[in-house]
Amino acid sequence: MQQVPFDEVITGAARDAGGWLGALPVAVVATSADGTIVRWDHAAEDLLGHTPREVLGRHIADLLHPGADRSLGRSLWEGAATGRGVMGTVTAWHKEGRPLDLEIWACPVPARHRGGTTVLVFAAEAQAARQIRGSSVVWDGLFSRSPVGIAVLDTQLRFLRVNPALEAMNGLPQAAHIGRRLVEILPDVNAADMERAMRRALDEGRPVLDSRRTGRTPADPDHDHVWSGSYVRLEDAVGRPIGLAATLIDITAQQRAQLEADAGRRRLALVNEATHKIGTSLDLERTAQELADVAVPDLADAVTVDVLETLAAGGELGAGLVGGTTLRRLAKAPLTGSPVTAVLTPLGRTLAFPASAPYTRALGARRPFVVPRFDEEAIAPAAIHSAAPAELLRLGVHSFMMVPLHARGVVLGLATFYRTRAVGPFTKEDVALAGELAARAAVCVDNARLYRREHDTAVVLQRSMLPQHITPPPGIEVAHRYLPASDVNEVGGDWYDVIALEDGRAVLVIGDVMGHGTGAAAVMGRLSASVRALARLDLAPEDMLYQLEAALRDLAEPMLATFLSIVVDPATGNCRITRAGHPPPAAVLPDGTVRLIDVPAGLPLGVGGIAFTTTDVTLPPGSLLVLYTDGLVESRSSDIDARLAELTDLLGEPAPTLSALCDTLLTHLVPASADDDIALLVARISTAP
Structure with a gap:
């Protein structure tokens, strides 16, 4: 039988004793078959404190606790020497004179000399061994399960x-x-x-x-x-x-759920933002731009909004589309700094598409048209009609969708969304969000359309009811202006008139029906017609006001109106003034003196139960009478007294003509965006020939 070197025997035995032994200090001791110690390593010296010189040649049982049964130790070695191998716990005696519990493993190995037997003993502190074994069990269980x-x-x-x-x-x-x-x-x-x-x-x-x-x-x-x-x-x-x-x-599932929750919160925040930012006015272009601005960058990297050309031009819309489509670009975002919007059709331009184009199909179907992955294959159908898809692909657009704008059964246009950042293609949730934004904007666009139609109707009605040709009697020179409210405000019921009487006198009238829109303009028309008829009957001014108030009571929905009437006799300069809640007239005398004529204010027509009074004033030849509605002098940022003072200051400045004076007043007193419409009437009284 081949002899194995003793050191290799020790190494192999240590390996076979258990892999976890390397995790704690283990003493290696060798004895002869009768128990005499023949090897004592450094770990044994560290464990029990004895040097090799002190233990070599002694029986291993001598190292046990003095009170221990030595016969037990001898029997263990006898068993190991006979080839069985043993393991157990013994109490050893440390050199320092204290007991130490050890776990031992003993087994026979071939001795260096043929025929002999050596007992190899491994010893470790029992408590540490138990801890290691427990840790190993826990680690192995954790690792495997x-x-x-x-x-x-x-x-x-x-x-x-x-x-x-x-x-x-x-x-x-x-x-x-x-x-x-x-x-x-x-x-x-x-x-x-x-x-x-x-x-x-x-x-x-x-x-x-x-x-x-x-x-x-x-x-x-x-x-x-x-x-x-x-x-x-x-x-x-x-x-x-x-x-x-x-x-x-x-954590894929948790991450997906978190992303969906975050996306849901972002969508909710964006819808909430759209509620406040889309539709802040009844202006068509502004509403379209608000939709584009809200969607960038949270939903898309670039957005365009196009409406039907007939809508942009103020025409009537049908319920469907026939043939091709012509759109006008009203908005895009961002306006600057984006290579995508830089190559798209500029604002205000029209775009014509045949019936087969994606734009027309999306409008006709009233459903979103989505290209999740914008590539060469996806753009092939649209590339037939335009070179824009290929240019967009070159600029990095990788996902694209068109969402129709329709409200109250009417197709209005569509919004187009482009994505260039590496955030993935448009998803079903993105399409649904775009649909919500488009629906909100579509209602606002349709409101703007309906308002524009009513506004235009009211303007036409208002202008048609104002006097087209004023021919004052000799001795009176007049100039007049009518300025409708700005596009963002509704038309009111302001009017003026000059009615010549048969005896050379004239009636200067100005009024303001409270309210806005077509209804106010219609009532204004009724009142102005009534004033002309009543003035020619030569009724007393206060009686005419009673008749006008009766006309207001006949309306299905009661309304109020302010009114100012001045009966002027150019031969004498006499002026009979009747006022019903209207701003006071101003007089400019020939010497440049300006004053507001002190006339009882009265209450507006339509209040009822009020006694109207007339005030007589005589003005010298060459004097001016200035009649105006409240839109000229009322301002949200200034007190009415300050505005009236500003009016009188302007009237004190010389003007070459009455028309020039009207222009000066409007230029200095009226902001660029007037909240209310304005009527202005200026008359110069001179002696009749």
């Missing part, structure tokens, strides 16, 4: 061991991991980023928590996953790094 992926790597970041959970996550057996790095076995994840995090944990000694791994593994090669990894440095007894422990958890 944990649903968390666990790996042990060396200092070169090569796998030493992986558990079954990590094998399942990666779709690779342990054999495919051992000795290789992550970048070698999983090229479709962000392995380089993960190894940088591992290296940081090794170099700095601080754990790295929640380092994300993303991508695909052989376990599920068709879908992206997200994992949360944590890394802890492993150290030896003196703190030197010997490797790395890694844990990995698949």
